[in-house]
Amino acid sequence: MKKDVIIVGGGASGFFTAINVAENFPDKSIAILERGKTGLQKVKISGGGRCNVTHAEFIPSELVTNYPRGEKELLGPFHTFMTGDTIAWFEDRGVELKIEDDGRMFPVTDSSQTIINCFLHEAKKLNIEVMYNHSLKTIVQNDGKGSQESNFILKTNQGDIQCKKLVIATGSNPKIWNLLSDLGHTIVKPVPSLFTFDIKDERLKDIPGVVVKDAEVSVIGSDLITEGPVLVTHAGLSAPAILKLSAIGAFYFEECDYNFKIRINFIKQTYEDALTSLKNLKLELAKKNISKFPQFDIPRRLWVKLCSYSKIEDATKWADLNRAQLDALVEQLTNAEFHVTGKSTFKEEFVTAGGVDLKELNFKTYESRRIPNLFLAGEVLNIDAVTGGFNFQNAWTGGYIVAQNIF
Numbered sequence: 001m002k003k004d005v006i007i008v009g010g011g012a013s014g015f016f017t018a019i020n021v022a023e024n025f026p027d028k029s030i031a032i033l034e035r036g037k038t039g040l041q042k043v044k045i046s047g048g049g050r051c052n053v054t055h056a057e058f059i060p061s062e063l064v065t066n067y068p069r070g071e072k073e074l075l076g077p078f079h080t081f082m083t084g085d086t087i088a089w090f091e092d093r094g095v096e097l098k099i100e101d102d103g104r105m106f107p108v109t110d111s112s113q114t115i116i117n118c119f120l121h122e123a124k125k126l127n128i129e130v131m132y133n134h135s136l137k138t139i140v141q142n143d144g145k146g147s148q149e150s151n152f153i154l155k156t157n158q159g160d161i162q163c164k165k166l167v168i169a170t171g172s173n174p175k176i177w178n179l180l181s182d183l184g185h186t187i188v189k190p191v192p193s194l195f196t197f198d199i200k201d202e203r204l205k206d207i208p209g210v211v212v213k214d215a216e217v218s219v220i221g222s223d224l225i226t227e228g229p230v231l232v233t234h235a236g237l238s239a240p241a242i243l244k245l246s247a248i249g250a251f252y253f254e255e256c257d258y259n260f261k262i263r264i265n266f267i268k269q270t271y272e273d274a275l276t277s278l279k280n281l282k283l284e285l286a287k288k289n290i291s292k293f294p295q296f297d298i299p300r301r302l303w304v305k306l307c308s309y310s311k312i313e314d315a316t317k318w319a320d321l322n323r324a325q326l327d328a329l330v331e332q333l334t335n336a337e338f339h340v341t342g343k344s345t346f347k348e349e350f351v352t353a354g355g356v357d358l359k360e361l362n363f364k365t366y367e368s369r370r371i372p373n374l375f376l377a378g379e380v381l382n383i384d385a386v387t388g389g390f391n392f393q394n395a396w397t398g399g400y401i402v403a404q405n406i407f
Contacts, residue, residue, distance in 0.1 A: 001159070001160070001161045001162070002149070002161075002162045003029045003031045003129075003161065003163045003164075004029045004030065004163065004164050004165065005021055005028055005029070005030045005031070005163060005164070005166075005167065006030075006031055006032075006033055006154060006161060006163040006165075006167070007031070008033045008136055008154075008167065008168050008169065008176070009032070009033070009168065009169040009170035009380075010033070010035075010039025010040065010130060010132070011040060011041070011042050011043065011169065011170070011171055011378070011395075012040065012042065012043050012115075012378075012392060012395050013169035013171065013378030013379075013395035013396075013398065014167075015032065015039070015120075015123060016119070016395060016396055016399040017167055017169055017377055018030055018032050018123060018128045019119065019126060020399060020400055020403030020404075021167075021402070022123075022127070022128050023126065023403075024403050024407075025406070025407055026126075028407070029129075030126075030128050030129070031129040031130070031131055032128060032129070032130045032131065033131050033136060034131065034132050034133075034134065035133070035134060035135040036132065036133070037132050037133055039130065040115075040120075043112055043119075044112050044113070044116060045112070046112055046392070047112065047389075049111070049112055050106045050107070050112060051106060051111075051112035051114070051115045052104050052106060052388065052389040052392065053090065053097055053105050053106060053107065053115065053389060054083050054086045054087070054097075054389045054390075054393045054396070055104060055388045055389040055390055055393065056083065056103045056104075056105055057103065058082070058083050060075055060078035060079050060082060063078055063082060063390075063393070064078060066385050066386050066388070067385045067386075067390065067394070068193075068247050068384065068385070069353055069382050069383050070358065070381070070382070070383035070384070070394065073358050073361075073363050073383070074363075074383070076363055077363055077366075077397045078397060080400070081396065081400040081401065083105075085396075085400070086393060086396050087105070089396070090115075090118065093118050093121075094118070095107055095114055095115065095118050102240075103388060104388050104389050131158075134156045134158055135156060136175075136179065138154075138155040138179065139153075139154060139155075139179050139182075139183060140153040140155065141183070142162070150163060150164060151164050151165070151372070151373045152166045152373070152374075154166070165373050165375070165407070166373065166374050166375070167375045167376070167377065167402055167406070168180065168374070168376050168377075168380050169376075169377045169378045169380065169395075169398075170378075170380050171378055171379040171380060172190060172351070172352040172354075172355065172379050172380070173380065177190070177355065177356070180380075183370070183374075185356050185357070185360055185368070185371070186356070187354070187356060187357070188354045188356075190352040190355060191250050191254040191352060191353050191354055192246075192254070192345075192352055192353075193246060193247045193384045194243055194246055194346050194386070195243075195246045195343040195345060195346055196237065196238040196242060196243070196246070196343065196344045196345075196346055197237045197238070197242055197246070197262070197340045197342075197343065197344075198235050198236045198258075198340065198341050198342035199236030199237055199338050199339065199341065200236075200339075200341065201236075201338055201339070202305070202309065203302075203305045203306065203309050203336070204236065204237070207232050207302060207305060208232055210231070210232040210301050210302050211229055211230070211231050212230045212266050212297075212298065212299065212302065213229055213297060214227065214268060215227070215228070215229070215230045215264055215265060215266050215267075215268065216241075216265040216268050217230065217241045217263070217264050217265075218263050219245065219249060219252070219260060219261070219262055220260070220261040220262065221261070224248060224249045224252065225245075226241045226244040226245045226248070227268070228241035228244065229241060230242060230266075235344050236340070236344075238346065240388070243346060243386060244387070246343070247351075247353070247384060247385065247386045247387075248386075250353040250384070251353060253343070258341070259340065260339075261337055261338065261339050261340065262337070262338050262340060263336065263338075264336045265333075265334045265335065266296070266302075266306075266332075266333050266336065267296040267297075269296075269333075269334055270334065271330055271331075274330045275326070275327075278326055278329060278330060279326070281295060281318060282318045282319065282321055282326070286317065286318050287317060287318070288317060288318055289314075289315065289316070289317055290312055290317065290318055290321065291303065291304050291307045291308075291312065291314050291316070296333065298333070306329065306332040306333065307329065309332055310325055310328035310332055311324070311325055312325050312328075312329065346387070351379070351391060352379070355381045355382040355383070356380060356381050356382060357382060358381060358382050358383070361381065364401075364405075365402075365404075365405035366398050366401050366402045366405065375402045375405075375406060377395065377399050377401075378394065378398055379395070381398075
């Protein structure tokens with residue numbers, strides 16, 4: 001079998017790339033190679049089944065700050081295709097997106113199936129062949145003896161396929177990374193990114209679901225620090241502040257074997273300011289029970305835990321608060337230490353840091369600097385982002401630029 005373009009990977013990046021290539025070059029034969037019996041499975045589970053398509057950040061220099069790996073390299077591509085272009089692309093195909101309070105963008109249907117249906121419909125309309133159950137075993141660069149029209153021979157479990165142009169859009173796939181390494185690409189060792197923290201601590205016990213809306217979280221012994229919501233889970237901590245930290249510190253945490261300590265400032269005040277605030281409350285609320293009147297927007301269940309940890313009994317009134325208890329409570333509010341003993345996958349999604357070394361890609365075209373006619377897009381590259389739709393935006397941008405430059 002011969003094709004002009006083969007896209008390896010039947011996920012978001014693969015379909016998006018194939019559709020744009022087909023629209024730009026309608027005379028070319030295009031196929032998507034997918035190892036599973038169905039594609040777009042990561043799209044299906046994204047955003048809790050709603051598909052977090054992108055993020056409402058419209059300034060390239062601001063958008064790139066959400067990529068711990070790829071920040072410098074993506075600035076140019078985002079000037080070519082970014083959030084506003086993504087919105088327009090989907091709207092032109094009948095998919096309207098909405099912006100939520102935190103900036104995440106979803107289809108107005110709140111269903112990832114809307115995005116899947118869009119891709120499948122466009123692929124069928126453009127005569128893109130989707131070849132399911134095709135597992136790629138080897139990539140051979142054609143020496144021209146057999147067919148000078150083909151640059152690659154793809155050996156699969158269902159036979160050989162020849163193509164002029166090859167796009168790898170598989171996401172994080174160790175097998176594909178091995179094949180690319182065999183062709184001469186450097187692979188940065190993949191490590192997990194975007195994960196929650198496992199913590200066993202009395203302060204978090206029995207209060208899953210509690211959210212602190214805006215906290216500061218730092219890793220003791222490093223310069224890693226983030227801000228944002230923190231969620232107590234059955235296993236420990238999650239939500240944007242934790243997930244951002246897991247992304248920017250992915251390689252650091254892997255080196256620590258996911259055993260480290262964090263410090264949380266639940267109220268984002270200095271120790272001195274918090275101490276002054278509590279002293280004022282001691283006077284203003286003298287006759288009131290401390291544990292029954294949470295302060296600083298701390299959720300009541302967490303407030304009670306922090307009071308208990310500070311040796312403040314349930315019946316203690318503000319007037320009876322002694323200096324040791326006062327200091328202890330301030331410490332818990334502004335400088336609470338927790339021991340992280342492991343990680344858990346965020347929902348059903350799995351993101352890795354690592355992949356093809358970014359120095360080996362021409363970001364004006366997304367063509368390999370090592371292998372002519374080979375293009376790379378999405379998380380197969382050493383690019384990853386914090387949570388919020390940014391990983392998909394990287395996929396859309398890369399796929400679009402590939403399609404502009406593949407012929």
